[in-house]
Amino acid sequence: MVLDALARLTEERVDHRFKGLxxxxxxxxxxxxxxxxxxxFTGGFTTPVLALSAERLEHNLAALETYAERHGxxxxxHGKTSMAPQLFQRQIERGAWGITLAVPHQARVARAxxxxxxxxxxxxxxxxxxxxxxxxxxxxxxxxxxxxxxxVRGVELMDxxxxxxxxxxxxxxxxxxxxxxxARTGVRTEAECAAVADAVAGARTLRLxxxxxxxxxxPGADPERVRAWLxxxxxxxxxxxxAGRFAGLDEIVVSAGGSAWFDxxxxxxxxxxxxxxxxxxxxxxxxxxxxDDGHYERLTPFNRVPREGGLEPAFRLxxxxxxxxxxxxxxxxxxxxxxxxxxxxPVAKVVRRDGAERPATGIxxxxxxxxxxxxxxxxxxxxxxxxxxxxxxxxPCTSFDKWVLIPVAEADGTVVDYVRTFF
Numbered sequence: 001m002v003l004d005a006l007a008r009l010t011e012e013r014v015d016h017r018f019k020g021l022x023x024x025x026x027x028x029x030x031x032x033x034x035x036x037x038x039x040x041f042t043g044g045f046t047t048p049v050l051a052l053s054a055e056r057l058e059h060n061l062a063a064l065e066t067y068a069e070r071h072g073x074x075x076x077x078h079g080k081t082s083m084a085p086q087l088f089q090r091q092i093e094r095g096a097w098g099i100t101l102a103v104p105h106q107a108r109v110a111r112a113x114x115x116x117x118x119x120x121x122x123x124x125x126x127x128x129x130x131x132x133x134x135x136x137x138x139x140x141x142x143x144x145x146x147x148x149x150x151x152v153r154g155v156e157l158m159d160x161x162x163x164x165x166x167x168x169x170x171x172x173x174x175x176x177x178x179x180x181x182x183a184r185t186g187v188r189t190e191a192e193c194a195a196v197a198d199a200v201a202g203a204r205t206l207r208l209x210x211x212x213x214x215x216x217x218x219p220g221a222d223p224e225r226v227r228a229w230l231x232x233x234x235x236x237x238x239x240x241x242x243a244g245r246f247a248g249l250d251e252i253v254v255s256a257g258g259s260a261w262f263d264x265x266x267x268x269x270x271x272x273x274x275x276x277x278x279x280x281x282x283x284x285x286x287x288x289x290x291x292d293d294g295h296y297e298r299l300t301p302f303n304r305v306p307r308e309g310g311l312e313p314a315f316r317l318x319x320x321x322x323x324x325x326x327x328x329x330x331x332x333x334x335x336x337x338x339x340x341x342x343x344x345x346p347v348a349k350v351v352r353r354d355g356a357e358r359p360a361t362g363i364x365x366x367x368x369x370x371x372x373x374x375x376x377x378x379x380x381x382x383x384x385x386x387x388x389x390x391x392x393x394x395x396p397c398t399s400f401d402k403w404v405l406i407p408v409a410e411a412d413g414t415v416v417d418y419v420r421t422f423f
Contacts, residue, residue: 037415098117319332364376
């Protein structure tokens with residue numbers, strides 16, 4: 001089923017819907033275009049065009065697989081980053097337990113491409129979505145779905161919707177511990193956590209299977225504060241277990257881990273004591289798959305533990321200089337519609353001219369319009385109209401979502417695959 005669904009992606013016809021692809025490829029299937037192994041720079045691709053590095057993508061997939069194995073962690077990478085079933089499958093092949101998602105639409109995409117385990121790192125109180133979850137569970141005994149709960153009211157809404165749907169299997173839930181006052185979702189106190197757990201115990205359609213949260217929301221996050229919150233999360237699991245709240249389970253879920261603090265998660269989860277059932281220590285980092293040239297480049301835990309490995313930025317947005325009005329200014333043809341800009345502006349990395357590539361010395365992106373990047377150029381910048389400028393991007397989650405079909409290129413520019421996204 002999974003391979004058949006993924007194979008169907010290669011049957012889609014290339015046309016005007018997919019920006020950056022060669023105009024003369026219109027009418028070919030994605031698979032036929034991939035088989036031509038065109039060159040990104042000479043094969044008719046139009047700018048702007050976003051590309052993924054084949055080598056760096058593979059490096060990053062391997063890096064987190066190795067890290068999770070080394071630390072005894074199960075891994076459910078956050079799929080909201082890419083929303084690309086092809087990458088989900090590669091993550092599963094690299095040992096992932098399942099895929100983390102955030103909203104019902106994303107879960108439906110994952111199920112359409114055969115994902116058997118979904119961790120919804122969010123509360124779910126939408127009756128229509130809960131009917132869909134119940135139907136998926138009833139139709140496929142092997143499907144595992146887990147989501148957050150953080151209020152008695154939410155539990156009541158879930159129970160009412162699932163009861164009305166006639167669900168035959170309970171939905172597994174974890175109590176979300178909030179990261180602190182002023183943080184995002186999640187229960188603020190341990191006493192309130194117990195009240196939510198009591199409500200779950202009284203709901204026939206739900207089953208409490210663990211605790212979870214997101215350490216990236218800890219106010220003033222630093223190693224000490226993050227580890228302190230993670231120890232609260234572990235202590236909550238221990239207290240719930242002592243109280244018999246996990247009786248009868250085959251495993252107890254304890255989950256955390258974004259892309260900035262997975263080293264702290266590994267350290268504290270190593271301290272989880274023996275409980276009444278084996279503990280599934282579930283890490284959920286997602287941005288690693290492409291990494292970036294900004295936000296996560298600065299925040300990656302591998303900066304703190306370089307001996308454990310490292311990630312490489314896999315995105316490059318290729319733009320073309322279309323105007324050079326002065327010696328201090330130039331404009332390329334990519335803007336907010338093409339590049340992430342919510343955390344940092346793109347960074348000029350390289351310039352290509354006549355097949356030669358060199359560092360983008362003396363070139364700085366100072367702003368983005370809808371379809372233009374504003375470049376400030378110093379005296380050392382060698383830049384002409386027609387040059388291609390390769391931009392590094394910050395924040396993978398808002399890079400993937402601007403592109404429907406992304407070429408995957410080897411170091412010499414040979415395009416070997418195309419990644420389809422569903423946002």
